[in-house]
Amino acid sequence: MRRSTIVVPLLLIAVGxxxxxxxxxxxxxxxxxxxxxxxxxxIAWGVIRLAEISISAIGADSxxxxxxxxxxxxxxxxxIFFGATIQGAMGLADNWSHFGPIRIHGMxxxxxxxxxxxxxxxxxxxxSAHIIIENLRGNARITGTGxxxxxxxxxxxxxxxxxxxxxxxxxQSLLDFAVQGxxxxxxxxxxxxxxxxxxxxxxxxxxxxxxxxxxHGRYGxxxxxxxxxxxxxxxxxxxxxxxxxxxRIRVDTRRSDIxxxxxxxxxxxxxxxxxxxxLENIKGQVLVNGSYSGDLQFRNVEKAIHFESPRTRFExxxxxxxxxxxxxxxxxxxxxxxxxxxxxxKDVHLVNVTNSAEVDVKRGDIDVVSTKMPVPRLNLRxxxxxxxxxxxxxxxxxxxxxxxxxxxxxxxxxGLKQTSSGRSANLAGSVGGGPLIQxxxxxxxxxxxxxxxxxxxxxxxxPVPPKPPLPPKAPRPKVSNLEVQTQ
Amino acid sequence: xxxxxxxxxxxxxxxxxxxxxxxxxxxxxxxPFWRTWPVLIIVYGVLRLLEWGTVRQTGx
Numbered sequence: 001m002r003r004s005t006i007v008v009p010l011l012l013i014a015v016g017x018x019x020x021x022x023x024x025x026x027x028x029x030x031x032x033x034x035x036x037x038x039x040x041x042x043i044a045w046g047v048i049r050l051a052e053i054s055i056s057a058i059g060a061d062s063x064x065x066x067x068x069x070x071x072x073x074x075x076x077x078x079x080i081f082f083g084a085t086i087q088g089a090m091g092l093a094d095n096w097s098h099f100g101p102i103r104i105h106g107m108x109x110x111x112x113x114x115x116x117x118x119x120x121x122x123x124x125x126x127x128s129a130h131i132i133i134e135n136l137r138g139n140a141r142i143t144g145t146g147x148x149x150x151x152x153x154x155x156x157x158x159x160x161x162x163x164x165x166x167x168x169x170x171x172q173s174l175l176d177f178a179v180q181g182x183x184x185x186x187x188x189x190x191x192x193x194x195x196x197x198x199x200x201x202x203x204x205x206x207x208x209x210x211x212x213x214x215x216h217g218r219y220g221x222x223x224x225x226x227x228x229x230x231x232x233x234x235x236x237x238x239x240x241x242x243x244x245x246x247x248r249i250r251v252d253t254r255r256s257d258i259x260x261x262x263x264x265x266x267x268x269x270x271x272x273x274x275x276x277x278x279l280e281n282i283k284g285q286v287l288v289n290g291s292y293s294g295d296l297q298f299r300n301v302e303k304a305i306h307f308e309s310p311r312t313r314f315e316x317x318x319x320x321x322x323x324x325x326x327x328x329x330x331x332x333x334x335x336x337x338x339x340x341x342x343x344x345x346k347d348v349h350l351v352n353v354t355n356s357a358e359v360d361v362k363r364g365d366i367d368v369v370s371t372k373m374p375v376p377r378l379n380l381r382x383x384x385x386x387x388x389x390x391x392x393x394x395x396x397x398x399x400x401x402x403x404x405x406x407x408x409x410x411x412x413x414x415g416l417k418q419t420s421s422g423r424s425a426n427l428a429g430s431v432g433g434g435p436l437i438q439x440x441x442x443x444x445x446x447x448x449x450x451x452x453x454x455x456x457x458x459x460x461x462x463p464v465p466p467k468p469p470l471p472p473k474a475p476r477p478k479v480s481n482l483e484v485q486t487q
Numbered sequence: 488x489x490x491x492x493x494x495x496x497x498x499x500x501x502x503x504x505x506x507x508x509x510x511x512x513x514x515x516x517x518x519p520f521w522r523t524w525p526v527l528i529i530v531y532g533v534l535r536l537l538e539w540g541t542v543r544q545t546g547x
Contacts, residue, residue, distance in 0.1 A: 036514065038510075039507045039508075039509075039510035039511040039513070039514055040507060040511060041507070042503055042504070042506055042507030042510065043503075043504050043507035043508060043511065044507075045500075045503055045507070046500040046501065046502075046503035046504030046505075046506075046507060047500070047504060049499065049500035049503065050497055050500040050501065050504070053493070053496045053497055053500065054497075057493050057496075066496055067495055067496040067497070067498060067499045067500075068499030068500065068503070072499075073499070076503060080510075083510075087514075254517065255517075293519075
């Protein structure tokens with residue numbers, strides 16, 4: 001006779017105990033622990049079942065060795081559902097930090113938050129000082145002003161069991177604010193406090209406009225504006241918002257919900273990872289190197305853009321319109337080539353890209369609309385997808401198009417000669433002579449047509465397709481204590 | 488003890504452990520689950536491969 005698993009009774013006892021403790025001692029916030037550590041329940045479950053199966057396999061009656069039943073899988077699905085739900089609810093309700101390796105610090109979630117104001121401190125500093133800010137957890141807003149001084153103020157939150165613990169932690173982690181010659185350091189010293197008490201600090205800092213700023217953090221947002229010097233941001237997890245920056249910008253994040261920069265007079269370099277990136281009115285070169293899972297938008301960049309991620313590379317000489325990239329889609333409008341993109345799986349839309357454009361995708365459609373003369377030199381390749389090129393009616397060009405499996409449609413009848421054999425088709429020839437347009441698809445149709453009036457309008461803002469469904473994962477807690485403005 | 492039977496029996500628990508680990512990495516580690524889920528397919532494939540191997544062994 002088959003003996004059922006021990007996991008189910010254990011699970012029932014655990015669930016009962018959890019609710020009982022939660023009812024009797026609500027201050028322990030056990031649900032918060034569950035919300036955070038529930039994936040380990042699945043691991044423990046698997047380990048227990050593995051042990052059970054091994055024991056019964058070694059035992060005499062080998063017929064009891066069975067895998068997990070359908071009912072048990074249903075229970076697993078239920079646990080995942082509830083785990084993800086609680087995690088999501090807690091994630092929205094609380095802005096805990098999460099970073100780095102696994103830290104079993106149950107104590108961190110105990111207790112309650114105590115608030116301490118950080119009174120305003122002010123020190124004179126040279127106009128071209130270098131300012132270093134270290135705030136491990138919490139937000140910081142740094143603003144340049146016409147004054148010759150640096151001011152710091154803010155608020156500190158300490159999570160502790162007792163007021164006395166929090167007071168002690170507050171004394172241990174007093175803000176360091178020092179000016180030495182050209183160097184200004186602001187340190188929150190959160191790392192000095194041990195015992196798992198969690199400290200977050202939200203800082204408001206004003207600095208002389210001409211300074212350069214360097215910020216380091218683990219978790220929390222940075223908002224920096226009106227700085228004429230260089231800006232350097234380094235964080236494990238941060239939303240970064242930069243505005244009116246005169247010097248070179250460098251942003252390095254391991255995770256981030258958004259990196260936004262507008263009105264930068266010099267170059268910008270972004271690396272690491274995150275979700276959304278938005279760059280607007282950048283006068284210098286843009287370098288992006290990392291993996292960003294959300295939407296990327298570039299608008300009005302006066303020098304070259306180089307973008308490189310594990311799956312996609314693109315570069316463009318200058319961008320007076322905008323470029324937008326999401327997981328499966330790339331569109332760019334009003335750009336000065338040479339433009340080049342290599343991607344695995346993306347639909348690519350080009351509107352009025354001048355000079356030359358080179359597109360190489362493994363899977364995805366390519367469409368090009370060009371309403372200006374002269375037409376750009378084009379080299380378009382996709383392994384699986386359609387290619388659609390719309391050119392001005394008076395366009396002059398040479399063309400060579402090839403599809404191994406598909407049809408070719410041609411609006412520029414006269415000079416182009418079409419041949420087909422079997423499933424493949426080929427179109428080649430010259431319309432007045434001009435830049436070479438090369439197109440190749442292994443599977444898909446090719447269309448060469450005359451651009452309709454105003455076709456480039458309204459296509460500049462190709463809607464980004466909906467993101468793929470997310471796994472059972474809670475929305476990441478957002479830090480928004482500073483009421484960061486979004487445009 | 489029939490090895491093939493054992494192999495197919497431990498498949499479930501091992502998949503469960505891997506799933507739990509990926510979700511834990513999603514929570515604490517650098518990779519979100521939507522990037523790591525293919526590991527599940529790979530592990531499942533490896534387990535089926537091992538099972539196939541034991542069938543051949545017992546068969547010969």
